[in-house]
Amino acid sequence: MIKAQSVRKVFGSVTVLDGVDLTVAPGEVVSILGSSGSGKSTLIRCINGLERLDGGSITVDDFDVSKPKELAEARKRSGTVFQMFNLYPHMTALQNVTLAPVEVLKRPKAEAEAEGRALLASVGLADRADAFPSQLSGGQRQRVGICRALAMKPRYLLLDEVTSALDPEMTADVLDILAKLAKEGTTMVFVTHEIEFARTISSRVVFLEKGRLVVDLPTEQFFAADGGLANPRIAQFLSKMRKD
Amino acid sequence: MRYTEFTPFDIVLLAQGLGVSVGLFLATTVIGLLIGTLWAVVRFYRVPVLTQVITFVAELLKNSPVLVQLFLVFFGFPAFFHINLGPVEAAVITLSGNTAAFVYVIAVSAIESIGRDQIEAARAFGLTKWQVLRHIIAPQAMAFAIGPLTGLLVNQLQVTSLISVIGVMDLTKIGNILNLRTLKPFIVWAVVGVLYYLAAKLIAYAGATLERRLRAHTAWKGL
Numbered sequence: 001m002i003k004a005q006s007v008r009k010v011f012g013s014v015t016v017l018d019g020v021d022l023t024v025a026p027g028e029v030v031s032i033l034g035s036s037g038s039g040k041s042t043l044i045r046c047i048n049g050l051e052r053l054d055g056g057s058i059t060v061d062d063f064d065v066s067k068p069k070e071l072a073e074a075r076k077r078s079g080t081v082f083q084m085f086n087l088y089p090h091m092t093a094l095q096n097v098t099l100a101p102v103e104v105l106k107r108p109k110a111e112a113e114a115e116g117r118a119l120l121a122s123v124g125l126a127d128r129a130d131a132f133p134s135q136l137s138g139g140q141r142q143r144v145g146i147c148r149a150l151a152m153k154p155r156y157l158l159l160d161e162v163t164s165a166l167d168p169e170m171t172a173d174v175l176d177i178l179a180k181l182a183k184e185g186t187t188m189v190f191v192t193h194e195i196e197f198a199r200t201i202s203s204r205v206v207f208l209e210k211g212r213l214v215v216d217l218p219t220e221q222f223f224a225a226d227g228g229l230a231n232p233r234i235a236q237f238l239s240k241m242r243k244d
Numbered sequence: 245m246r247y248t249e250f251t252p253f254d255i256v257l258l259a260q261g262l263g264v265s266v267g268l269f270l271a272t273t274v275i276g277l278l279i280g281t282l283w284a285v286v287r288f289y290r291v292p293v294l295t296q297v298i299t300f301v302a303e304l305l306k307n308s309p310v311l312v313q314l315f316l317v318f319f320g321f322p323a324f325f326h327i328n329l330g331p332v333e334a335a336v337i338t339l340s341g342n343t344a345a346f347v348y349v350i351a352v353s354a355i356e357s358i359g360r361d362q363i364e365a366a367r368a369f370g371l372t373k374w375q376v377l378r379h380i381i382a383p384q385a386m387a388f389a390i391g392p393l394t395g396l397l398v399n400q401l402q403v404t405s406l407i408s409v410i411g412v413m414d415l416t417k418i419g420n421i422l423n424l425r426t427l428k429p430f431i432v433w434a435v436v437g438v439l440y441y442l443a444a445k446l447i448a449y450a451g452a453t454l455e456r457r458l459r460a461h462t463a464w465k466g467l
């Protein structure tokens with residue numbers, strides 16, 4: 001369970017997260033929608049401990065991310081996929097995938113490599129395992145990014161606009177993989193602008209606006225005329241997104 | 245009466261001088277690399293106070309003449325700390341400190357050249373700061389730093405010639421002795437110059453080879 005309670009995050013004089021409550025139970029796929037600058041990335045970065053909270057608390061399986069010792073445990077339970085991939089450029093695809101399992105989980109190298117190769121093969125990168133990120137296309141890099149997260153066998157997958165740096169064709173490749181993961185019961189916190197896709201894979205949809213989590217509804221209700229759409233800001237946001 | 249002809253023994257003298265210069269260079273390079281890198285690591289961990297002290301000391305060492313530092317150590321240490329230093333010890337301390345200061349600057353900028361995003365990714369996956377330094381930063385920083393380091397070391401080899409003024413029997417000192425005896429400055433200093441040149445070329449060559457190997461090993465074509 002990921003539990004965020006009254007989370008506050010301030011940059012200078014700007015309150016970026018303002019009392020956010022969010023609970024993600026195992027097996028759920030929770031999509032986070034919201035316009036650019038609403039604080040989606042910051043929320044993800046608070047969950048994986050890349051930002052320090054200025055108020056409230058976040059626990060991952062009861063490990064408090066604000067406490068350094070517990071953060072290490074919390075981080076073993078979540079895997080992040082980044083918008084800009086954030087791969088290690090001096091390592092091959094396979095090395096990118098095996099670094100954390102070997103160093104953090106202390107897995108034997110040979111085992112981690114066998115699993116890494118299998119993961120890469122499962123996303124169609126069997127023959128690219130020894131390529132460096134600079135030799136891969138954006139879509140291939142993001143698939144490596146997903147494998148890198150999955151290699152940690154995380155209970156929670158945190159995805160921050162993982163397709164927004166990709167062209168439509170590559171986006172489709174990556175979304176296919178995520179759909180498959182969702183079907184397998186992978187728990188996901190999914191920040192996205194892919195509204196239709198979010199609708200098909202999410203169990204719940206939440207909407208962030210100016211750092212406040214204004215709506216948190218089961219997917220069907222979120223998209224119902226008398227549910228989330230009853231909120232004019234959400235209706236406006238959705239129609240704008242669909243036009244793009 | 246003076247013996248102004250060159251003798252075969254002069255070659256031995258030159259070889260000894262070269263040995264002293266190269267030996268001091270190598271020793272102070274190793275010490276300087278270790279200390280400078282250690283300082284950069286302290287800065288990476290943002291150790292309070294210590295980081296500021298290191299930055300201040302490095303600034304002092306970088307921005308004052310090595311010769312002045314050498315005199316300070318050689319004449320100052322005995323006077324202030326009542327530690328008697330031989331010329332070689334004074335030379336080792338001074339040159340090591342000077343190399344360390346410049347290695348520190350290069351190491352810091354090499355570390356800072358590594359993209360924040362990959363470091364954050366590694367942190368999010370639970371790697372400790374040390375593991376990030378070792379697996380993400382160090383290999384890339386090394387490839388970044390090897391060029392500037394080679395340049396620095398070629399220069400530091402030349403700087404070793406300063407220690408002849410406090411009586412270390414290095415290549416320059418031997419050159420001085422031969423010059424005074426033979427009164428053939430053009431020949432003596434030409435030979436000494438060529439020896440420095442060859443040693444410098446060797447360093448540059450080693451640096452280039454290492455750089456090629458570092459980059460070939462990763463086959464990394466930049467970002």
Ligand SMILES: Nc1ncnc2c1ncn2[C@@H]1O[C@H](COP(=O)(O)OP(=O)(O)O)[C@@H](O)[C@H]1O
Pocket residue numbers: 011016034035036037038039040041042043
């Ligand atoms: N490190 C930072 N320093 C200052 N402001 C930041 C920083 N990170 C994010 N912000 C600001 O916080 C707000 C929310 O950013 P972000 O979480 O990236 O939004 P989103 O992902 O929803 O587009 C934005 O106004 C952004 O400018």
Ligand SMILES: [Mg+2]
Pocket residue numbers: 040041042161
């Ligand atoms: Mg964002």
